[in-house]
Amino acid sequence: MTETLTTTPMVKAEAVSKSYGSNEVLKSISLEVARGEVLCLVGPSGSGKSTFLRCINHLETINAGRLSVDGELVGYRQHGDKIYEMHPKEAAKQRRDIGMVFQRFNLFPHKTALENVMMAPTLLKKGSKAALQSRAMELLARVGLADRHDYYPAHLSGGQQQRVAIARALAMDPKLMLFDEPTSALDPELVGEVLDVMKGLAESGMTMIVVTHEMGFAKQVADKLVFMDGGVVVESGDPVEVLTNPQRERTKAFLSKVL
Ligand code: ADP
Numbered sequence: 001m002t003e004t005l006t007t008t009p010m011v012k013a014e015a016v017s018k019s020y021g022s023n024e025v026l027k028s029i030s031l032e033v034a035r036g037e038v039l040c041l042v043g044p045s046g047s048g049k050s051t052f053l054r055c056i057n058h059l060e061t062i063n064a065g066r067l068s069v070d071g072e073l074v075g076y077r078q079h080g081d082k083i084y085e086m087h088p089k090e091a092a093k094q095r096r097d098i099g100m101v102f103q104r105f106n107l108f109p110h111k112t113a114l115e116n117v118m119m120a121p122t123l124l125k126k127g128s129k130a131a132l133q134s135r136a137m138e139l140l141a142r143v144g145l146a147d148r149h150d151y152y153p154a155h156l157s158g159g160q161q162q163r164v165a166i167a168r169a170l171a172m173d174p175k176l177m178l179f180d181e182p183t184s185a186l187d188p189e190l191v192g193e194v195l196d197v198m199k200g201l202a203e204s205g206m207t208m209i210v211v212t213h214e215m216g217f218a219k220q221v222a223d224k225l226v227f228m229d230g231g232v233v234v235e236s237g238d239p240v241e242v243l244t245n246p247q248r249e250r251t252k253a254f255l256s257k258v259l
């Protein structure tokens with residue numbers, strides 16, 4: 001190892017490919033996300049954005065290339081020059097360090113906001129009930145929902161539910177957060193409150209990959225923007241630069257539709 005801890009990227013994809021049968025969905029994707037960096041991933045529907053996030057989280061297995069999180073191969077162990085598939089338990093442990101927030105909030109409907117946030121750390125016996133409860137309350141306060149801790153999801157707005165989902169992901173103390181179109185299912189007036197929470201998280205130093213069509217957020221918060229189309233990275237760079245001065249025709253065509 002020549003890399004030091006601080007220079008190891010949080011995410012490193014090297015020529016990552018993924019196929020479903022004969023459909024090659026990711027075609028040699030290479031990118032890096034440094035610690036504390038926010039990367040926005042944009043592109044048309046079907047371009048492979050969700051698949052890429054699912055590979056990082058090892059919900060999917062890649063077919064070629066190398067993918068590592070925090071210097072460790074995703075789903076594999078390396079001993080010398082040999083590479084072994086991880087035991088499912090070990091893979092699950094690796095996945096716990098990565099928080100994921102989806103378009104749909106997927107909260108447990110029969111549990112309160114507080115219970116939703118406490119659930120995973122409770123199952124994993126991460127501390128006493130009192131300690132986990134006070135930590136969960138802190139997280140709800142962080143997403144602006146301390147006063148709603150005993151509400152059930154059905155009695156929260158979509159924006160509030162999504163903020164609970166973010167608090168729930170944070171409860172596992174992730175080193176990386178993946179967001180897959182977290183505001184796409186929300187009424188327009190509720191988008192801002194979720195983006196504000198994500199912005200606060202970015203400012204606190206969290207490493208994040210955000211699939212979004214919110215170009216204002218990308219410009220303001222992201223360190224890097226990657227435009228994907230047809231399973232390839234078409235263009236990437238400084239968000240303001242890419243958004244205001246796209247170099248490739250495909251990027252221009254896409255941006256003319258979403259901006
Ligand atoms: P995006 O998130 O950019 O809209 P996806 O990653 O969801 O794109 O999908 C990319 C392509 O992969 C699409 O053609 C989709 O039909 C295909 N795909 C996604 N998931 C699966 C799956 N589980 N099985 C087969 N094909 C899939």
Ligand code: MG
Nearest residue numbers: 049050051180
């Ligand atoms: Mg998607």
